[in-house]
Amino acid sequence: xxxxxxxxxxxxxxxxxxxxxxxxxxxxxxxxxxxxxxxxxxxxxxxxxxxxxxxxxxxxxxxxxxxxxxxxxxxxxxxxxxxxxxxxxxxxxxxxxxxxxxxxxxxxxxxxxxxxxxxxxxxxxxxxxxxxxxxxxxxxxxxxxxxxxxxxxxxxxxxxxxxxxxxxxxxxxxxxxxxxxxxxxxxxxxxxxxxxxxxxxxxxxxxxxxxxxxxxxxxxxxxxxxxxxxxxxxxxxxxxxxxxxxxxxxxxxxxxxxxxxxxxxxxxxxxxxxxxxxxxxxxxxxxxxxxxxxxxxxxxxxxxxxxxxxxxxxxxxxxxxxxxxxxxxxxxxxxxxxxxxxxxxxxxxxxxxxxxxxxxxxxxxxxxxxxxxxxxxxxxxxxxxxxxxxxxxxx
Amino acid sequence: xxxxxxxxxxxxxxxxxxxxxxxxxxxxxxxxxxxxxxxxxxxxxxxxxxxxxxxxxxxxxxxxxxxxxxxxxxxxxxxxxxxxxxxxxxxxxxxxxxxxxxxxxxxxxxxxxxxxxxxxxxxxxxxxxxxxxxxxxxxxxxxxxxxxxxxxxxxxxxxxxxxxxxxxxxxxxxxxxxxxxxxxxxxxxxxxxxxxxxxxxxxxxxxxxxxxxxxxxxxxxxxxxxxxxxxxxxxxxxxxxxxxxxxxxxxxxxxxxxxxxxxxxxxxxxxxxxxxxxxxxxxxxxxxxxxxxxxx
Numbered sequence: 001x002x003x004x005x006x007x008x009x010x011x012x013x014x015x016x017x018x019x020x021x022x023x024x025x026x027x028x029x030x031x032x033x034x035x036x037x038x039x040x041x042x043x044x045x046x047x048x049x050x051x052x053x054x055x056x057x058x059x060x061x062x063x064x065x066x067x068x069x070x071x072x073x074x075x076x077x078x079x080x081x082x083x084x085x086x087x088x089x090x091x092x093x094x095x096x097x098x099x100x101x102x103x104x105x106x107x108x109x110x111x112x113x114x115x116x117x118x119x120x121x122x123x124x125x126x127x128x129x130x131x132x133x134x135x136x137x138x139x140x141x142x143x144x145x146x147x148x149x150x151x152x153x154x155x156x157x158x159x160x161x162x163x164x165x166x167x168x169x170x171x172x173x174x175x176x177x178x179x180x181x182x183x184x185x186x187x188x189x190x191x192x193x194x195x196x197x198x199x200x201x202x203x204x205x206x207x208x209x210x211x212x213x214x215x216x217x218x219x220x221x222x223x224x225x226x227x228x229x230x231x232x233x234x235x236x237x238x239x240x241x242x243x244x245x246x247x248x249x250x251x252x253x254x255x256x257x258x259x260x261x262x263x264x265x266x267x268x269x270x271x272x273x274x275x276x277x278x279x280x281x282x283x284x285x286x287x288x289x290x291x292x293x294x295x296x297x298x299x300x301x302x303x304x305x306x307x308x309x310x311x312x313x314x315x316x317x318x319x320x321x322x323x324x325x326x327x328x329x330x331x332x333x334x335x336x337x338x339x340x341x342x343x344x345x346x347x348x349x350x351x352x353x354x355x356x357x358x359x360x361x362x363x364x365x366x367x368x369x370x371x372x373x374x375x376x377x378x379x380x381x382x383x384x385x386x387x388x389x390x391x392x393x394x395x
Numbered sequence: 396x397x398x399x400x401x402x403x404x405x406x407x408x409x410x411x412x413x414x415x416x417x418x419x420x421x422x423x424x425x426x427x428x429x430x431x432x433x434x435x436x437x438x439x440x441x442x443x444x445x446x447x448x449x450x451x452x453x454x455x456x457x458x459x460x461x462x463x464x465x466x467x468x469x470x471x472x473x474x475x476x477x478x479x480x481x482x483x484x485x486x487x488x489x490x491x492x493x494x495x496x497x498x499x500x501x502x503x504x505x506x507x508x509x510x511x512x513x514x515x516x517x518x519x520x521x522x523x524x525x526x527x528x529x530x531x532x533x534x535x536x537x538x539x540x541x542x543x544x545x546x547x548x549x550x551x552x553x554x555x556x557x558x559x560x561x562x563x564x565x566x567x568x569x570x571x572x573x574x575x576x577x578x579x580x581x582x583x584x585x586x587x588x589x590x591x592x593x594x595x596x597x598x599x600x601x602x603x604x605x606x607x608x609x610x611x612x613x614x615x616x617x618x619x620x621x622x623x624x625x626x627x628x629x630x631x632x633x634x635x636x637x638x639x640x641x642x643x644x645x646x647x648x649x650x651x652x653x654x655x656x657x658x659x660x661x662x663x664x665x666x667x668x669x670x671x672x673x674x675x676x677x678x679x680x681x682x683x684x685x686x687x688x689x690x691x
Contacts, residue, residue, distance in 0.1 A: 122497050124579045124609045124646070127504050142651040159501045200496055229645060230496035232471055259643040263635075274577060274643025275551020275606055278632040279674035282656075285635045286673050294636070296643040299534070299552070327553045327560070329536040330422070358560060360536055382557075382675035 001226045003240045004048045006105040008204075008222030015195040018188060018218045022107035031081035032074040034106035042109040045069050045080045047089050049099040050245040052140070052207075052223065057091030059083065060098055067091065067101075070109070077106060102244065110218060115208035116175060117141055118189075118219075120196040123156060129196060131155045131163060131189065133171050137208030163193035180215025188217040199237075200230030249312045256308040258297055265290025267389055268313035268322040268351075270306070272297050272331065280325045287386040289393065292319045299331055306336075307343035314347060321352045323389040325382070328359030337365040341372055352377060352392040356385035397526035397571045398546070398591040398598070399487055399515065400463075404530050407461040408433035409452065409468055409476045412443055416467035419491070419534050420446060423465070426537040428530040431459035452483040463487040465523065465532050470494040473519055474503035477582075481511035488582070489532050490519035497645065500580035507582070516582025520645065522552040522574035533574065535559075543568020545681065546592030548585060549604035550577045550644070554632060554674065558604055561678030570597040577606065577644025585615035593623050600626040600688075602681050603668075607633035608647045608654045616662035626684035628669045630677045631656045 003011075009019040023034035035043045047054050047067040054067030065083045081104055090098035115137025123130040133153045136144045144151055153174050157163040165186045172185035196204045205223040212218060231237060243251055253260030259274065263281070267289045271277035274296045281291040293316065297309055313319055326336050340355065356379040357365050369378055377392070379385035406423065410416035411433020421444060424430040432447035432455060439450030449455040452464060464480040466473060466489065473492040480488045500519065507516060517524055523533015527540040535552070539559045547562070547569050549555040555574055562569065573588050575581055585603060592598040601623075605612040612631060619627055634656040636642050638649040649655050660670050669687065671680035 122501060122579060124611070125614070127508075127580055128501055129498075145651070159498055159505070197498060200498055202497060227497050229470060229494045230498065233496075261637070261640045261642060263637060271553075273551060273553025274647060275549070275554035275604070275632045276557060276674075278606060278636055278642050278647065279554055279557075279630075281636070282632065282634040282672075283674055291635060294640075294642050327556045329539070329553065329556050330419075330534055359539070359556065383673070386675075 001228055001231065001237070001241060002050045002245065003224050003226070004050065004103065004242065005046065005222045006048055006103070007240050008224040009219065011199065011224070012195065012219055012222055015198070016191045017195055018216065019222070020107045020110055020218060020220065022105050025081060025104050025106055026085070026102070028078040028081040028085065031104055031106055032078040035071065035074040035077040038106065038108045040108045042070055042072050043077060044107045044109065045071055045077055045084070046105045046107060047084050047101040048103040048105055049089055049094070049101055050242070051091050051093040051099060053091035053093050054089065057089050057094070060088040060090060062087065099245065110210055110220070111213040112210050113213045114211040116211065117144070117207050118192065118209040119203065119205040119207070120193060120201070121203050126156050128156045129159055129193065131157065131171065131193060133175060135175055137210070141207070157193055159197050162197065163190045165190065177211065181211050181217065184215060184217045200227045200234060201225065202227045249315060252308070253295070253312055256305055258295060258305060258309055258312070260312060261294040262316065263291050263293050265292045266318045266320045266393065268292045268316065268319040269325065270295050270297060270309050270313060270322065271325045272299065272301060272327065276325065276327060280323065283382055283386045284323065284389065287390045289386070289390040292316055301331065301336060301339060303339040303342045306339040307346050310343045310347040314349070314351070319351060321354065321389050321392045323385060324353065324355045325385060326357050326359070328357065328361065328365070332361040333357045333359055333365035334361045334368060337368045341368070341374065344374055344376070352389070354379055354385055354389040354392070356382060397529060398595050399573070400524055400526040400530045400532060400571060402529060404429060404463050404487070404532070405459065405461045406430050406463045406465060406530070406532055407452070407455045407459060408465045409480065410466060411435060411446055411448060412438050413467055417443055419467065420465070423531050426531040428532060431461050452479045452485060456483045456485065461485065463532060464489070466490040466492060468492060470496065474499040477503050477516060478506055481507055481514035486514055488514055488516045489523050490516060490582070491521065491523060491534055492518070493520040495519045495578065497579055500578065504580055504582065517573060518576040518582060520578045521576030522555060524571065524573045526571045527569055535572070535574070539563070540572055541568035543570065544597065544599035545569045546588070546595065546598040546601040547572035548588040548592070548601065549574055550606050551604060551632060554604055557674065558602060558630070558677045562602070562681065565678045565682050567678070567681065570595060577646050579609065579646040585611050586618045589615060589618060589623055593625060598625065600628070600681055600685050602677060603627060603629040604677070605629065605631045605659060606644065606647050607631070607636050607642065607649050607656050608644070610654065612659040613662045616666040616668065619668060620666035626688040628671065628677070628680040628684040629663050630671045630674060630680070631659045631663070632674070
């Protein structure tokens with residue numbers, strides 16, 4: 001689960017991680033009031049969306065308006081907020097459709113001496129969390145990794161003991177910090193790592209991490225993603241979720257216990273198991289089609305789940321045919337067919353449906369399909385299924 | 396012969412009084428797996444469908460001589476269950492549970508490695524392990540897997556069934572099939588499984604099924620090039636997966652442009668592995684891998 005920058009910063013502040021002073025605004029007048037309240041000569045007005053690249057991003061409705069803007073008066077803050085709120089911001093990370101800005105964050109200015117990169121993720125190979133830092137603040141870390149990998153510093157830490165002060169010092173010296181900045185890093189970095197572990201993050205990124213002229217480290221940005229599997233022990237995070245940032249069908253699928261990802265093609269697919277579902281997409285592509293989605297109904301697919309799965313797939317207007325690929329294991333094929341037929345009738349199919357079944361009780365299941373009287377195309381194997389579903393589009 | 400599982404394997408189930416745990420314990424017993432009961436704290440001394448229930452793994456081990464545990468506890472308790480099994484001296488721990496928090500597995504794997512090096516963990520979020528005709532410790536349909544010369548190792552459940560079925564169609568059974576799981580942090584990885592298969596006299600060839608996310612397949616490719624003499628075929632799922640999206644499995648995500656199917660396929664092919672582009676051709680790819688080795 002992703003959260004907004006301002007929410008991340010509120011959680012940082014709770015964990016003792018330094019952030020600039022900031023105020024949330026949902027109207028232009030609130031933005032103006034925030035500027036006044038912050039009391040500085042300058043402030044930064046920042047669009048809140050779940051995507052990076054906001055500073056360079058522009059609005060569809062106002063092609064000259066950037067997603068992040070430094071302002072010098074309350075009036076200026078109001079003007080920019082007016083052009084941001086309710087409008088669609090397009091950045092390199094949003095895709096061409098962009099994302100609507102519903103909230104802005106007005107933040108006090110800082111006396112910036114240096115900009116660094118800071119991120120923490122779980123290193124799969126090492127089996128531990130790892131701090132990633134670079135002297136190239138404000139630049140995407142993937143870009144730095146490609147262009148100048150020597151500038152990327154990594155420091156693994158123990159999830160139980162946390163990042164040790166000597167590790168923080170090592171990073172600080174490698175980054176060329178000195179004096180007060182090293183002392184600041186020695187408290188900032190361990191606190192940041194503790195935040196990561198305590199909140200079950202799968203990623204926490206601050207880009208840029210600022211070193212002020214006074215030698216203090218301050219998180220100028222906050223990009224936080226939580227581990228969905230750990231949300232059962234952070235029930236209070238549910239209120240941080242912004243459903244308007246998520247695909248409505250992915251949300252619906254999640255509520256039904258399905259795993260769904262929308263894609264750009266026109267062949268919908270319904271599969272049991274994540275690996276087989278990915279392979280089914282690959283298979284469609286290999287035979288000249290384009291998959292419209294990834295959908296894993298899981299191991300114990302019941303009538304309600306299959307019905308919801310079909311209605312989610314068919315709600316995508318691009319879908320011109322559907323492929324069902326089931327390898328029945330413990331979940332028997334005939335049980336799946338019962339669910340399929342019931343869902344087929346409930347949903348009201350208008351596009352061709354190709355079904356490929358294999359596994360436990362497949363003979364009974366195939367007979368049930370053949371005798372069902374519905375317009376379902378049966379496939380004998382994977383290749384046959386892909387060829388048949390692609391052929392329906394050409395017919 | 397086989398790997399990890401043989402006639403001396405004695406299995407119990409942690410979470411045996413739950414619906415799923417009991418169902419699969421029954422299925423394993425029906426397959427012929429030597430199954431000796433299970434553990435549910437607070438229900439010790441009772442019985443479910445002929446299985447004795449114990450309060451702790453330690454007690455179960457003392458009373459049944461169990462050396463293998465099949466775990467079905469809910470995600471929040473899975474790390475704890477794994478460590479309880481290890482502390483009780485269980486040497487093969489098979490965790491089926493899906494949805495374990497990543498940091499729980501980070502801590503669990505760390506304790507396993509430092510305190511209990513003799514315990515091997517398979518999973519979590521996996522279908523388990525089967526040595527056809529001997530023992531099934533997991534949720535896979537037993538009849539699909541026939542005894543034979545192929546070592547099968549996979550991150551995915553149903554795709555493994557698909558592979559086993561395709562192998563059956565070309566007349567090849569398996570020495571052992573292991574589902575290593577689709578999570579970012581797992582107990583047994585590709586290299587562990589390939590090492591065991593290379594040393595197993597019954598195994599003549601290996602089929603490896605990977606997917607997008609992480610670099611385990613690339614590490615495996617380097618390992619195969621350096622240390623594996625037997626023929627290897629592979630399939631990588633997710634050639635059409637978009638970046639930044641989690642494809643069902645917690646570990647199946649292309650992040651920062653790395654972990655793509657394309658780079659994994661290239662690494663495996665460079666290591667001399669026959670990679671099937673279509674999931675329909677996994678069986679054929681293995682036959683080809685065997686033929687290639689023979690002709691050399």
